[in-house]
Every structure is written in structure tokens, then in C-alpha cells.
Amino acid sequence: MTEAAEDWREALRAKGYRLTPQRELVLGAVERLRHATPEEVLAVVRESSSAINLSTVYRNLEVLEELGLVRHAHLGERASTYHSVSGRPHFHAVCRKCQKVTSVDPSVADGICERLREEYAFEADVAHLTVFGACVDCSSEPT
Template identity: 45%
Template sequence: MSESSLAELLRSRGLRLTAQRQLVLRAVLELGHATPEQVHTAVREVAAGVNITTIYRTLELLERLGLVTHTHLSHGSPTYHAAGEHQHVHLVCRECGAIDEISPEMLRPLADQLAAQRGFQVDIGHVALFGVCGRCAQNGEPT
């Protein structure tokens, strides 16, 4: 999203475009998948005075605006990524922490079965599968 379209979206909601909002959105877009702490580290490289509370508030605002979304990829902080991206399932390596993505169509048969048998609608954008990535498996990392 360009800065002018971000400014337009914020103005349409009665909000101002601030440097912090620009920096937080840019950090999420550049990092791909990032916790608030990782966004904070990236933003502080450019603007040392931005505190973690501002990061959390800005991420919440950007999510309400539909620009970012989050998922929980561990027991810690949520992980944010651009909402405009295609919906995807996260693959999280328990050994090295790498995050990969797969098409939600790989889970579609399971989602359809859950809907038919239990009436349960899977929110695929929040699905994370944990395991060991190929690189760690080849290196003989213990599971």
C-alpha cells in the first residue's frame, strides 16, 4: 500500500497519517511475518523514540483498518503480516523457527469435512501447523 493510499484510508476514517503509522506498516510489509517486538526493533532503527506501546496500538489500528492481520505461531506474541496477501496456512519449524506458507487448498478437504460433520468453519488464515522443516530434518535435528 502506498503512503498516499494509506493517508486517504486514514482520512476517510477521521484519522491522521503519522510517521509512526507509516513506519509500522512499512516494517510489517518488509518483514513479512513479524511479532510486535520485531516490528519495534525495525521501527527503532529509523525512529529511536517509538515505544512498544505505540507499536501495539498501531498494529491494532492497522488490523481494524484491514491492512494487517495476525495469527498465533507460538505461545508468545501474535505474528502480523499484510492482510492484502493471499490467505495461507503457516508452517512453523519447532527447531529453527522458520515460517513457511502453503495454499489453504491443501487443508480444504479437512475444512470441508469439519463443516459437513460438525458445522465448524475453519478460519484458514489463522491456521498454523507445527513440525520440523526439511532443512532441520536433513540436518538430523531432534524433534
């Protein structure tokens, strides 16, 4: 068992939650998909267990987010998208044309974070930030 796997199991136990196969399947699906809606998570989970339904996925995502193991982001018009926090910290750049999601290193936002701090005495949490625009492929297409 990996150290990361044991860490999340300990986090569950410390908060009084049971370690269930459903939670393990949901977290595994989120990690596999990288950025996924609850419906996409359900599709992957159902590859292993047809007994899990969408409400079970939502409940487990809520618990996993409370434990700090996943985060949600709003990446457009669709349902909230969940991603694991086990990878490197990042925020999202989303192409409005092709819906491509790019994970961006938080240091890219250092300038705006500094201005917010200096001018507004505001500490930004860029890990929940989503920036919309056009990716290089779509911005070079004729309109």
C-alpha cells in the first residue's frame, strides 16, 4: 500500500468515517480521470461495481472534499468537476471553444495575487480559480 493511500485512509478514520469500497472506487475514478463530473466518475466506478448509483457518488465526493482529498471546480456550463489534490497544485484554464482544460501552475498567478494583497488586503486562493479563454489551437482558427 502506498503512503498516499494510507494517508487518506487515516484521514477518513480520524474524522470518524468508515473506509468503504465505494469511497475507494470514487477516489480512484477521480484520480484516473483527472477532471471529472460526478456522472463521469459514476461511469468509471460502474466498471467495477454496478451497485453504486449517482447519489452514492455525490455523497462520497462530498466526504472526500471535506477531507481535503478532492476539490471541485466550475469548468463551464456543466456540473462541478472534481479533481484529486494528490497531484501538483494547479488552477484551470478552459477553452470556451473546444472545452480543453489545462492545469496551470499557481505561480503563473503570482502577479495578480500580489496586487490583490497590496491593493485590497485580499489573500487569493488560486487553487479554485478557473480562467476561460481560447487555447492556441482555437485562437488560431479563422472565425
